[in-house]
Amino acid sequence: MVRRSFFRRNKKNPSSNQKENFTIKLGNDLEKNLSNVKNMLDDAEDLIIRHFTSGSHQIAIVCMEGLVDKEFIQTHVIRNLQGMNNDFPDPAQTLSIFYQKMISLTSIKYAQSLDDISYGLLSGNTVLYLNGIDQVLILGTSGGKTREIQEPVSESLIRGPRDGFVEDIQTNISLLRRYIRDPNLRFKSHEIGRRSKQKLVVAFMDGITDQDLVKEVNRRLETIDIDFAPESGFVEQWIEDSFLSPFPQFMNTERPDKVSAALMQGKIAILLNGTPFVLTAPTTLGDTLQSPEDYYERWSVSSLIRILRYLGVFISMFLPAFYIALVSYHQGMIPTKLAFSIAATREGVPFPSFVEAVLMGITMELLREAGARLPQSIGQTIGIVGGLVIGDAAVRAGIVSPIMVIVVALTAISSFTYPAYSIAIAFRMLRFAFMIAAALLGLYGIILLYIAIMIHIANLKSIGVPYSAPFSPTFIDDWKDLVIRAPITLLKNRPVTTQTRDKVRIKKENS
Secondary structure, three states, rough: OHHHHHHHHHHHHHHHHHHHOOOOOOOHHHHHHHHHHHOOOOOOOOOEEEEEEEOOEEEEEEOOOOOOOOHHHHHHHHHHHOOOOOOOOOOOHHHHHEEEHHOOOOOOEOEEOOOOOOOOOOOEEEEEEEOOOOEEEEOEOOOOOOOOOOOOOOOOOOOOOOOOOOOOHHHHHHHHHOOOOOOOEEEEEEEEOOOOOOOEEEEEOOOOHHHHHHHHHHHHOOOOOOOOOOHHHHHHHHHHHOOOOOOOOOOOOHHHHHHHHHHHHOOOOEEEEEOOEEEEOOOOOHHHHHOOHHHHHOHHHHHHHHHHHHHHHHHHHHHHHHHHHHHHHHHHHHHHHHHHHHHHHOOOOOOOOOHHHHHHHHHOOOOOHHHHHOHHHHHHHHHHHHHHHHHHHHHHHHOOOOOHHHHHHHHHHHHHHOHHHHHHHHHHHHHHHHHHHHHHHHHHHHHHHHHHHHHHHHHHHEEOOEOOOOOOOOOOHHEEEEEEOOHHHHHOOOOOOOOOOEEOOOOOOHO
């Protein structure tokens, strides 16, 4: 009992002391103010404190190693202050002169508490202390090494822009500005993470996006109460409509062109500092099967690719289940010659068709997951070669039939047509569900599960927008950019699904 109460006391005291330290107001003594910063960060190794004088005034520059541009500080702060000729006895007047005339930076602000200083330091800013005054200047000098803009790894295209988002949110905002040079592009800032205090931005087009949608997204974001969110997936899981659904209710992307197109359709984008993946919403089932490249090719080519994509979804989800149902329950529905051929290939196989399909399905999933974790240059090779080797060995050993290898191979190839990883995961999960339903009730089980999924999709929403739109509720005008992609000149209106304020995308007199 004594030991337990000891830990209770020590668990409570640090948090109260931390909160107390963060509310400390600055004093006039420079060394005491610097001591408070050192104590707050436990005299961290990456804490840089540079003392120097300007006239008769003692000055200290405080920043964090790796988060600031040190050359920028040297050129535009320290050199200017050390070269100051006039000497003002009043520290407040001196600090005002620094602010107005001596520091060549665009972002400067005053601060008076340790809380503001800690946030500024850990955000990559520099704090300027002046002895004899209870105020400091927070200088916008963030820099350091960051990843350069590169082609997105997870969404490669044959034709289209090659730039992708990075981990710095300001760079990502500037990328969107380059694509949409419209003053109506708005950015609403939030701060999430009790300890990490990460910057989160909601982007939308004023005059196009429905304001009720913007208010609802901001309301949900304000409910986030978490200490650390390293990736936008944390935000997605917190504010999605149904956490039990296998279907993604937000689209995540590394492509600025895809986010820009979504914004122009009346959707919103959520950018989080520290991750290159940006969320867009609302999302419908049709959106998950579309690729930016659909709009970069001619309409006939894009329409054919989309039809093939829908066919690939159907094959990858239902082919193993249909095989199990026909072989196990409905042999009479198989043509006679094909039935004899299947029976001949299955002779000597010790497992029923369901176990056979599950074993091969799990094997393919393991190979796919292993290939994703290996270096990109050998990952795909390992998946393909490994599948061929294991399939051939399994057939030679008599564990599975050759027809089962063909079914699994067609399923795997069809699953590569998914344009988004999040929807691919959902369909891969449902494939095993359909296999179980087929093993229990045959074709009747497949039909019953399909009806249940359709009911779920009809009731699912993404930020209040029906996930099944424009199929149900039916918006005929949106069908021109659904399974097929009509010519650009015919896509005159924005999607009805998002209830945009400005519904016209192409002026009719130009049509």
